Amino acid sequence: MRLRVNGQDHDVDVPEDMPLLWVLRDVLSLTGTKFGCGMAQCGACTVHIGDGPARSCVLPVGAVGDRAVTTIEGLSAGGIHPVQQAWIDEDVVQCGYCQPGQVMAAAALLKAKAQPTDADIDAALSANLCRCGTYQRIRAAVHRAAGQTGGRS
Amino acid sequence: MSASGIDRRTFLRTSAQAAGGLTIAFYAGPLPLRAQEGPPAAAARPLPDPNAFLRIAPDGTVTVVLAHAEMGQGMWTGLVMLLAEELDLDWSKLRVEHAPVAAAYAHPFFGIQMTGGSTSIASEFDRYRQVGAMARTLLIQAAAQKWNVPAADCRVEKGEVVAGTSRAGFGELAAAAAALPRPTQVTLEPPSSWRVIGQPHKRLDSAAKVTGRADFGMDVHFPGLHTALVARSPYFGGKVKRFDGAAALKVRGVKAVVQVPSGIAVVAENFWAAKLGRAALDVEWDPGDGGAIDTTDMARSYRALAAQPGGVKAKAAGDPAAAMKTAAHVVEAEYDLPYLAHAPMEPLNCTVRITADKCEIWTGTQLQTVDQGTAAQITGLKPEQVEIHTQFLGGGFGRRATPTSDFVREGVEVAKAANLPVKTVWTREDDIRGGYYRPQYFHKVKVGLDAKGAPVAWQHTLVGQSFLIGTPFEGMVKNGVDPTAVEGVFDSAYLADVPNHLVEHHAPKSPVTTLWWRSVGHSHSGFVMETLMDELAKAAGQDPLAYRRARLAKHPRHLAALELAAAKAGWGTPPPRGRFRGLAVHESFNSYVAQVAEVSVDRGAIRVHRVVCAIDCGTAVNPAGVVAQLESAVVFGLSAALHGEITLRQGRVQQSNFHDYRPLRLHEMPVVDVHIVPSTERPSGVGEPGVPPIAPAVANAVFAATGQRLRRLPLRLA
Numbered sequence: 001m002r003l004r005v006n007g008q009d010h011d012v013d014v015p016e017d018m019p020l021l022w023v024l025r026d027v028l029s030l031t032g033t034k035f036g037c038g039m040a041q042c043g044a045c046t047v048h049i050g051d052g053p054a055r056s057c058v059l060p061v062g063a064v065g066d067r068a069v070t071t072i073e074g075l076s077a078g079g080i081h082p083v084q085q086a087w088i089d090e091d092v093v094q095c096g097y098c099q100p101g102q103v104m105a106a107a108a109l110l111k112a113k114a115q116p117t118d119a120d121i122d123a124a125l126s127a128n129l130c131r132c133g134t135y136q137r138i139r140a141a142v143h144r145a146a147g148q149t150g151g152r153s
Numbered sequence: 154m155s156a157s158g159i160d161r162r163t164f165l166r167t168s169a170q171a172a173g174g175l176t177i178a179f180y181a182g183p184l185p186l187r188a189q190e191g192p193p194a195a196a197a198r199p200l201p202d203p204n205a206f207l208r209i210a211p212d213g214t215v216t217v218v219l220a221h222a223e224m225g226q227g228m229w230t231g232l233v234m235l236l237a238e239e240l241d242l243d244w245s246k247l248r249v250e251h252a253p254v255a256a257a258y259a260h261p262f263f264g265i266q267m268t269g270g271s272t273s274i275a276s277e278f279d280r281y282r283q284v285g286a287m288a289r290t291l292l293i294q295a296a297a298q299k300w301n302v303p304a305a306d307c308r309v310e311k312g313e314v315v316a317g318t319s320r321a322g323f324g325e326l327a328a329a330a331a332a333l334p335r336p337t338q339v340t341l342e343p344p345s346s347w348r349v350i351g352q353p354h355k356r357l358d359s360a361a362k363v364t365g366r367a368d369f370g371m372d373v374h375f376p377g378l379h380t381a382l383v384a385r386s387p388y389f390g391g392k393v394k395r396f397d398g399a400a401a402l403k404v405r406g407v408k409a410v411v412q413v414p415s416g417i418a419v420v421a422e423n424f425w426a427a428k429l430g431r432a433a434l435d436v437e438w439d440p441g442d443g444g445a446i447d448t449t450d451m452a453r454s455y456r457a458l459a460a461q462p463g464g465v466k467a468k469a470a471g472d473p474a475a476a477m478k479t480a481a482h483v484v485e486a487e488y489d490l491p492y493l494a495h496a497p498m499e500p501l502n503c504t505v506r507i508t509a510d511k512c513e514i515w516t517g518t519q520l521q522t523v524d525q526g527t528a529a530q531i532t533g534l535k536p537e538q539v540e541i542h543t544q545f546l547g548g549g550f551g552r553r554a555t556p557t558s559d560f561v562r563e564g565v566e567v568a569k570a571a572n573l574p575v576k577t578v579w580t581r582e583d584d585i586r587g588g589y590y591r592p593q594y595f596h597k598v599k600v601g602l603d604a605k606g607a608p609v610a611w612q613h614t615l616v617g618q619s620f621l622i623g624t625p626f627e628g629m630v631k632n633g634v635d636p637t638a639v640e641g642v643f644d645s646a647y648l649a650d651v652p653n654h655l656v657e658h659h660a661p662k663s664p665v666t667t668l669w670w671r672s673v674g675h676s677h678s679g680f681v682m683e684t685l686m687d688e689l690a691k692a693a694g695q696d697p698l699a700y701r702r703a704r705l706a707k708h709p710r711h712l713a714a715l716e717l718a719a720a721k722a723g724w725g726t727p728p729p730r731g732r733f734r735g736l737a738v739h740e741s742f743n744s745y746v747a748q749v750a751e752v753s754v755d756r757g758a759i760r761v762h763r764v765v766c767a768i769d770c771g772t773a774v775n776p777a778g779v780v781a782q783l784e785s786a787v788v789f790g791l792s793a794a795l796h797g798e799i800t801l802r803q804g805r806v807q808q809s810n811f812h813d814y815r816p817l818r819l820h821e822m823p824v825v826d827v828h829i830v831p832s833t834e835r836p837s838g839v840g841e842p843g844v845p846p847i848a849p850a851v852a853n854a855v856f857a858a859t860g861q862r863l864r865r866l867p868l869r870l871a
Contacts, residue, residue, distance in 0.1 A: 015405060018425045026380065026423035031372035032365020034547075035424070036498050037581040041811040044498060072365035084363040091355045091777060094785055095225030096362030097498040097547030103363055122820040129811060131498045131548050132225045133788025134781075135822035 003064060005030065006074025016062030020054075021045045023061045024071060032072035032100045036129070043128030046101040046108075047071050053108040053124075072100035075107060083107045086145035094132035102128050106142050115146055198261070198279075200339065203291075204331075205257035206284040207236065213312055213324030215240075216248040220258035220266065220280075221273040222519055223251070224546035224553070225785070226840045227778035228273050229358040232281050234775055235274070238342060238349040239285030240292075243312025243323075249357060251543035254521040265522035269554045269669070271742035271838025274774050278836050279341070286339035288330075295329035296321055344772075344833060353777035358545070370517040370544040373504045373576060379408060381567045381577045382427040384434050385416040388804040389443035389588060390664030393417060393436060401430040410434070411570035415559075418567045420575055428580070443664035444804040448593060452489050455595035455616040455661070459487070464614055464657030465633045468643040471653030473601075476610035480601025482692045486685060488598075489865040490677040492799035493591035493670055494814060499547020500584050503564025506574035507532055512539045516561060517546035519554035523625060527558035528565045550789070551669040555589060556624040559666075585814050586806040590799055591670030592618040594677045596642075598685060606693025606700065611654040613642055617677070619660040620667040635660065637669060641678030641845065646708040646740060647686065665801070671789055672844035675741040679845025680794075680852070680866060683737035687853045688862060697736055697853065698724055710769050711738055713830050714747040717767035721828050722749035732762060735853025737846035742838025744770040745830070748787070748846040751823075752854035757870045761791060761823040761851055766843060768827070771834035779839050783827040786843025791823075792816040794848035798867050 003010045005028060012027050024030045024047070033056060036044030040055040047056045048070040075081045080088075083106045093099050102125065109116055109124040116124070121142050130138070208216040217236055223229040229249050237244075252258040258266045261276040289309050296314035297304040299321065307316040312323050344350075361367040386392065396417050398410030406426025411418050417436055421427035477483060504515040505528075512532045518524050521541050529536040546553055553560075564577040579587065594617035601610035619635040621627055629636060634643075635658065642648065643656045670676055690700035698719050705711045715738045719725075728734050731753050738747035751763040766783045773779045796815035800807045808814040852863045861870055 015425075022423055022425040025372075026374075026425070029374055030365075031368070031374065034369075034498075035371060035500065035578075037811050039581075039810055039812070042498065042581075075364075080360075080364070084360075087363045088355070088359045091359065091781065093225075093356060093359050093362045094227070094781060095223075095498065095546060095548045096358065096367055097369055097545075099362050100365040126818045126820040129498065129816055129818065131496060131550075131789070131792075131816055133785040133817070133822075135788065135817075135819045136784055136825055137781075138819065139822070 001061065003061065003069065004066065005069045006071060012061070014061060017060045019057050020047070020059045020061045020064060020069065021056040024056060030071050030073050034097055034100060036098065041129070042098070043105055044098050044101040046104040046128065048104060048108055051108065051111050053105050072104055075104065081107060083110065083141070083145045086141040090137045090141040090144060092134050092137040092141050094134055098128060098130045102130065102138055106138070106145065109142065110146055115148065116142060200283055200287060200335070200337070201280050202257055203284045203287045203335070205252070205255070206281065207288055209323045209327035211324045211327070213243065213246050213322040214248055215242055215246055215312070215323060216250060218250055218252045220252050220260070220277065222268040222517065222543050222546055222549070223358060224268065224517070224519070224549035226273065226782060227356060227775065228268070230354055230356050231274050231775050231778055232277055233357060234349050234354055235277060235281035236285040238347060239282050240289045241309045241311055246312055247357070254525045254539070254541040259522070267522065267554060268519040268549070269551065271841040274836045275743070275838060282341050283339055286341055287336055290336045290339060291330035291333050292323055292326050294333050295326040299326070299329065350772065350774050351776065354775050355777065367545050369499050369547045370502045370504065370515060371499055371547065371578070373515040373544065377574055378504065379420050379422065379571070379573050379575045380424045380427045381418045381420045381571065381575045382431045382580065383413065383416045383418045383563060383567065383577060384431050384436050385583065385587070386438050386440070387586070388438060388440035389446065389666065390441040391443055392439045392441060394439040395437045397435040400433040400435060404430040404433055408573070409571045411567065413563060413566040413570050415563045415566070418570065418577070420567065420571045420573060424578055440804055441664065446663065446665060446801045446804045448492065448800045451593060452595060455593070456487065458659050458661065459595055459597035459614045459616050464659040466655065467634045467639040467658055468648070468654065468656040473610040473612050473653040473655050476653035477599065477601040477612070480610055481604040482602040483599065484602070484688055484692050485599045486688060486864055488596040488681045490594040490680065491797070491866060492593045492665065493793055493797050494585050494799050495550040495552035495670055496584060496814060496816065497546070497548025497550055497552055500581055501552070501560040501579040502576060503561050504574070504576040505564045505568035507568050510534070510538060512565065513542065514539065514561060514564070515542045515544055516564065517544045517549070517553055518561060519546070519549050520558065523556060524558045524561040527562050531562065531565045531569060550671040551673070552589060555668060556626045559589065581811065582809045585799070585808050585810060588666035589668040590665065591676055592620065592667040596677070596681045598681065600685070600689060602689060602693060606689070606695055607703070608647070608651045608689065609653060611648060611651045613654070613656045614659070615639055615642065615657070616659045616661065618663055618665070618667045620669070622660065634658065637674045639678070640674040641682060641739065641741060645682055646711055647682065647704050650704065650707065671786070672741060672841040675739065675841070675845040676793070679737070679739040679741070680848045683739060683846060683849030684852045684862070684864065687735070687856060701738060710745045711740060714738055714745040714767045714769050717828050717830055718747035718749050718765050721767065721826065722751070722765035724749060733854045733858035735850045735855070735857055737849040737853065739845040741842045741845055744768060744837040744839065744842040746842045746846050748850045750847065750850035750854045752851055752858060754855060754858045754870065759795060759851065759855055759868055759870070763824045763826065764847065764850070766825065766827045767830060768839070768842065769830035769832055770839050770842070771832050771837045773829050774836055776829055779829055780827040782839045783843040784825045786841070787825050787847050788817050788822070790844040790847035791851070794851055794866055794868055796867055
């Protein structure tokens with residue numbers, strides 16, 4: 001089957017029901033996308049399908065079709081994405097395991113809504129767990145990436 | 154430090170030989186839990202081997218080697234800051250890496266290579282600065298000889314040695330510096346000259362972690378590596394009675410089905426095949442003693458046990474029974490606390506490759522020395538033939554520091570049985586149901602107050618499993634007292650001033666495995682002591698803050714944290730409409746944390762809006778890191794206070810994943826406001842001390858809101 005990931009086509013010989021997550025990690029060695037729960041409860045496996053966020057741990061690779069997959073490795077070609085820069089500036093990360101998923105979810109939110117409110121951020125990112133508790137900084141970093149200062153709209 | 158870097162193989166050979174002996178010494182020796190009890194004064198120690206901690210390449214790249222694992226707590230930054238205080242680095246030429254397992258990296262307090270107990274900065278405060286100072290001294294000497302000027306005329310500046318108009322990068326000087334005799338003593342910069350310590354520093358691992366480039370144990374991959382999932386007994390202590398792997402072997406990608414001591418491993422080309430293969434296994438289990446465990450029954454039996462004499466006396470003074478009879482008021486209370494899973498975001502995993510003369514392990518671990526000894530034992534290799542490549546830990550919270558090396562042991566067993574390089578991966582369900590929980594606890598307390606409300610008699614019985622007795626860490630048990638069970642009670646500042654008191658601990662046995670969980674015994678004792686303090690204040694008719702002030706009059710560090718948090722939270726002023734405040738202060742890991750929680754209750758739902766924290770952790774080496782850890786601790790503690798509970802029925806764990814073992818989510822996040830008490834004391838713990846006060850602060854606020862005194866976690870309104 002042919003899969004388009006980060007702008008490149010890959011021919012992969014895998015069962016159709018294999019979740020996209022494991023195709024990315026175990027077949028394509030794109031390990032930036034993380035395994036956390038396996039049932040779309042934590043968001044560590046968030047990638048973009050087209051422009052929208054998707055939980056790759058429950059998405060059978062056969063359902064992707066010819067839609068473009070973007071992973072954390074491909075979020076920003078040859079540079080750092082404004083969301084990633086905002087994460088660095090707000091000193092968000094701790095253990096960091098959930099953060100690729102958080103960044104992907106935030107980048108998708110900003111693509112859909114350039115000026116999100118706190119309620120928008122809650123709605124888009126409450127599905128992404130962080131056991132280190134970096135939520136306060138995640139919120140601030142999303143506002144920063146949106147060019148908002150103060151952060152409480 | 155040398156131009157070519159440390160000769161890694163020679164170094165590993167010599168130091169790992171010592172590691173074998175270290176393990177034994179460690180097993181026999183007691184561990185100081187509290188800094189003031191144990192660690193020898195820094196001055197008494199020989200200077201560290203700088204080559205173990207620092208390499209300088211000819212291009213000027215400086216590599217700092219970390220004896221402690223980065224698990225989110227910020228050692229990737231904090232330890233580097235300590236070194237950089239003495240050796241002014243060009244931060245753009247900095248590399249950081251985890252140390253191999255070797256004696257040189259033994260924890261200065263504990264004597265083995267490990268990360269835990271909120272001690273990384275506290276224990277390394279001298280060693281990493283000494284390494285920096287030794288390197289500075291040698292680089293300056295090398296430059297002085299090169300330029301034929303007095304060493305006193307040279308200084309270091311951003312990765313260079315400078316004297317007058319002469320400049321040379323560390324890389325140019327490293328080879329000459331390495332050939333010089335090492336200094337036998339160094340003078341550390343006095344606090345008045347500190348440029349790095351005490352200044353907020355952004356994390357050094359952010360870029361790698363936000364781009365997906367940071368390698369966790371889960372991300373290890375190399376040609377020929379297989380993935381295994383293990384079917385483990387659904388009952389604690391259960392055993393395989395019979396199994397048939399034929400159907401599993403038919404799954405595409407499954408390579409082998411092997412029995413290991415912990416269960417049946419399905420080894421496959423990738424995770425998904427291993428998962429399907431495991432699901433196809435036919436296994437019959439002998440439940441053993443764990444087959445009937447019911448946590449509700451356990452709570453009942455713990456309650457009965459708490460009423461019985463015969464616990465181990467952890468602390469006693471005066472005659473509490475007699476004094477109780479003369480008390481003006483008596484307050485009695487009982488507390489129930491559940492098993493808790495650590496549930497780090499990165500599920501447990503361990504990659505192992507065994508060859509004729511070597512066992513290589515890639516994993517995120519907090520306990521390298523013990524893991525090394527375990528792997529040596531299983532493979533029949535010598536400890537020095539076991540290499541551990543510590544990866545970033547996707548959260549630890551204590552779960553990756555198991556005295557039994559459970560997940561590393563299993564990983565080595567699987568690779569050995571399969572005769573293949575294997576990454577053994579736990580699913581989230583395996584993790585939530587896999588034990589090594591914070592033990593379930595029961596506290597029974599009776600306090601007698603005098604006419605002014607001061608406690609004069611205190612009887613306190615704790616019931617809960619010990620996870621030290623019978624393990625390599627048994628040396629921490631002193632006179633039968635497991636300090637990890639009774640800490641926060643027997644060493645409480647409140648108790649110290651009560652003339653008649655008795656603290657007893659019953660340690661029932663259970664097949665359910667238990668372990669330290671961020672803040673250890675304080676995770677339950679903090680809740681008990683600080684909600685009880687509110688009850689006593691109420692019985693005495695006093696304000697909770699005023700009542701604690703009176704109790705803590707001789708404890709200035711508790712008081713300073715309490716006063717700072719109260720002032721910043723506006724204690725005594727009306728809270729926003731519909732909100733109620735509760736406070737708590739607790740000492741743990743030699744640090745003092747006070748928190749004020751602002752809470753509302755709507756139709757039985759508790760919402761935490763704001764938490765104001767004050768911490769006295771001695772010298773705050775990286776204030777930015779301290780703030781982040783307090784935010785983190787509040788979330789970790791709130792997750793448990795509001796949602797966290799592992800229960801068993803008929804021997805089976807009822808929770809399985811994040812839908813029924815719920816960590817806090819973004820929409821539940823309060824505003825957390827952190828203040829640091831200025832201090833010139835040596836650094837003390839930061840990662841854990843923020844956890845204990847949050848549950849009681851919230852429970853006390855809930856009492857203020859509803860009049861309901863909640864003595865069970867997670868908090869549930871009637």
